[in-house]
Amino acid sequence: MTSAWDSRPGDGPQRIRRIRGGDEAEPPPQARARITPVQVIETRTPHREEGFEFAGIDIDGAFALGLFLPMLFIGKLGTLGGAMIAALVPLYLFLRRERLFRLFLPRSFLFLIPAFAAFSVLWSQAQGESLRYATELAITVAAGLLLSSARNQEAVVRAISLAFLSYVVASLFLGGYVGVGVGMGGQAFAGLSESKNLLADIASSGLVASAVVAILAIQNRSWLWIAIAFGSIALDLYCVVAARSAGAMLGLAMATMAIVGLTPLVYAGKVVRGWVTSMVGVCLVAIGIFYSTIAQALMDFGASVFDKDPTLTGRTYLWYRAADLIREKPLLGRGFYAFWLQGNTDAEGLWRYFGIDGRGGFTFHNTVVEILVMLGWAGLTLIAGVVLVGVISLIRRFVTRPTLPMVFWIGILLYELARTPIETIGLAPFYFSTALVFGALGAAFKRSRSRKREHEEALAAQAWPTPGASEGWAPARPAPGSLRLVKSAPEDGR
Numbered sequence: 383m384t385s386a387w388d389s390r391p392g393d394g395p396q397r398i399r400r401i402r403g404g405d406e407a408e409p410p411p412q413a414r415a416r417i418t419p420v421q422v423i424e425t426r427t428p429h430r431e432e433g434f435e436f437a438g439i440d441i442d443g444a445f446a447l448g449l450f451l452p453m454l455f456i457g458k459l460g461t462l463g464g465a466m467i468a469a470l471v472p473l474y475l476f477l478r479r480e481r482l483f484r485l486f487l488p489r490s491f492l493f494l495i496p497a498f499a500a501f502s503v504l505w506s507q508a509q510g511e512s513l514r515y516a517t518e519l520a521i522t523v524a525a526g527l528l529l530s531s532a533r534n535q536e537a538v539v540r541a542i543s544l545a546f547l548s549y550v551v552a553s554l555f556l557g558g559y560v561g562v563g564v565g566m567g568g569q570a571f572a573g574l575s576e577s578k579n580l581l582a583d584i585a586s587s588g589l590v591a592s593a594v595v596a597i598l599a600i601q602n603r604s605w606l607w608i609a610i611a612f613g614s615i616a617l618d619l620y621c622v623v624a625a626r627s628a629g630a631m632l633g634l635a636m637a638t639m640a641i642v643g644l645t646p647l648v649y650a651g652k653v654v655r656g657w658v659t660s661m662v663g664v665c666l667v668a669i670g671i672f673y674s675t676i677a678q679a680l681m682d683f684g685a686s687v688f689d690k691d692p693t694l695t696g697r698t699y700l701w702y703r704a705a706d707l708i709r710e711k712p713l714l715g716r717g718f719y720a721f722w723l724q725g726n727t728d729a730e731g732l733w734r735y736f737g738i739d740g741r742g743g744f745t746f747h748n749t750v751v752e753i754l755v756m757l758g759w760a761g762l763t764l765i766a767g768v769v770l771v772g773v774i775s776l777i778r779r780f781v782t783r784p785t786l787p788m789v790f791w792i793g794i795l796l797y798e799l800a801r802t803p804i805e806t807i808g809l810a811p812f813y814f815s816t817a818l819v820f821g822a823l824g825a826a827f828k829r830s831r832s833r834k835r836e837h838e839e840a841l842a843a844q845a846w847p848t849p850g851a852s853e854g855w856a857p858a859r860p861a862p863g864s865l866r867l868v869k870s871a872p873e874d875g876r
Contacts, residue, residue, distance in 0.1 A: 443537030445474045449525055450545035453814040454584060455552075457575050464518070467812050471525045478528070485531050488827040491768060492527065492820060496520035498764055499718040502757055506717025507726075515719040518811030526820030531827070535787035536598055540607070543595045546588025547614040549574070550621055553581060562626060571624035577743070579805065582627030583815060586634045589618035590797055593641050594790040601786070629804045637797035641789055648784040655781045697747050697804065703732060704746050708754045715758035749802035752809060769808075772823030779826045788825055795822035 448470050456463035475482065486493075500516035503509045532538050553573025560578055562568040570578040596611035598604075622630055647655045707721070707728065722729050724741050733741045746752045753762045776795065780788050798807045798819050808819040 440534055440537045441474075441477060442532035442534045443541040445470070445532070446529055446538045446541035447545050449529070449817065450542055450814055451548065453812060453817065454545060454549040455574075456812060464812050467525070468518075468521060471521050471528070474528055475524070486524075486527065489527050489531075489824045491771060492523060492823055493520065494768055495765055496523055498757065498761055502714065502718045502720075502761070505714050506720045508717060508720040508723055511723060512718040512720050515811050519718075519809070519816070522811050522813065522816050523820045526817040526822075527824040529817065530791060530821040530823075530825035535785065539591055539598070539787050539790050540595050543588060543591040543611065543614060546584060546591060547610070547617070549584055550588060550614070550617050553621065554617065557581070568626075570626040571621060573621065573625075576740075578625040579627050579630065582622050582625035582630035583801075583805075585618040585621035585625070586630045586637075586797060587794065587814065587818060589615055589622070589634060590637045590641070590793050591790060592618065593638070594786055594793070597641075597645060597789075598786055629801045633797040633800040636800040637793040640793040640796045644780070644784075644789045644792060645786065647780075648786060648789065652781060655784060659777045659781050699735070700732065700746055701748060701751055703728070704748075704751045704755055708751075708758075711758060712754075713758045714760055715754065715756045718756050721755055745806040747804055747806065749805070749807045749809070752806040756809075769823065772826060775826035776822065791822040791825040794818050798822075 449467065452459055452463040452466040452470075456467075459466070478485070496516055496519040499519055500513060503512045503516070506512040529538055550573075553571075557571065557573035559569040560572040560576060562570045562578070571581065572578045573581040573584075575581055592611045592614040595607060596615065599607035599611055622634060643658065647658055707716070722742070722744060724730070730741070732738075733744065736744070738744050746755060750762065753765060757765075773795070776788075776792060780792060798815060801807055808816050810816050
């Protein structure tokens, strides 16, 4: 497409008369002399979160809110809560069906965990239960990956914060207290559940999300969200302290350090991010190497801060019994969720010892021990390898493409990892903590983009000229709407 130029002499500056198609028309020499060569020296793409909206509602945020509400209230909703989760995830999968392959392909290794859980049906002591829980775990893993791959990550974090705030507010108005320890006095706030540790876990997770929402709101100068975020932080912090949970407070300290340390790095240079995040990775490796020492330190911390018994409310006896169970079937374990079943003599004895009248909702309060009992050393090796790959990928992703929502995912992952010595993390199906863990691991990979965005980038790739391609180089093509910094050629005299 070229311009036909009015080239009559004496008419002053040349001007465009009309546009003609074809390549035969060229501007006269006088017009070509007026062309100012420029050189692209840098391109900067502005940060923009693109939502997936329907009738003015952000679908990503709505999915996050709709997913976590039944997960948090599943103790009250029961089977209805599980049915809501099982129906919502396939619906959201259908809405994003066009990009499912591209979404799940780089994250497919994370499905090795529910796949091995399902494989344990072959040797499980309760095959039907193992298959059911493995299927529910696969749905939960898919939900977490959908969250971290959503287009509008800011909306996802805000929705998560609102869901946890809803539970905390309901607990403060309608909740109660439970006794602390085995045969000891004292009470702790448990909210709507019968477990103080569950309430502390919910409040701590909500606090991590609300802290990032507060930073986003300050950046965007959204006064309403600033008020909501800081109000949520205050309520969450009160619940964590009132629940007297040592593990939650330690994990929250780890997450807070991550948020405070990583937020400035979002705006720092790549070299600085690389050094700092590498140190974080070294710390995680050290945690894995000195796992048993850290577990003992956590027990001592809980005993000193909350004036508990030295066994940290009976966990040492629980682990002693688990050691016998592991020795009986060390390689493959007893099957996924095949131990904590009513009618199992060993489980009934532990429930009776700890006064669990409901005979359910109990764990070995140690992630490694729980995995060894259920899936043996083979399962532990597989899960540890998958998590290690995910953590390394997440650190690498933050170094190359840092965002504030990614700070949330790193913070929540550190919070969960810090609690593995005294809690069971990342294995419970239809559980908010499991969805958050796999969401954090899935955040290490690229997010989905809208058709409009992809179309714009394709057009830019075709329209952007590539001078110098014959010499073996071509300048980078900027994304639509990006800022191009240019400098004039020396002969322009400017």
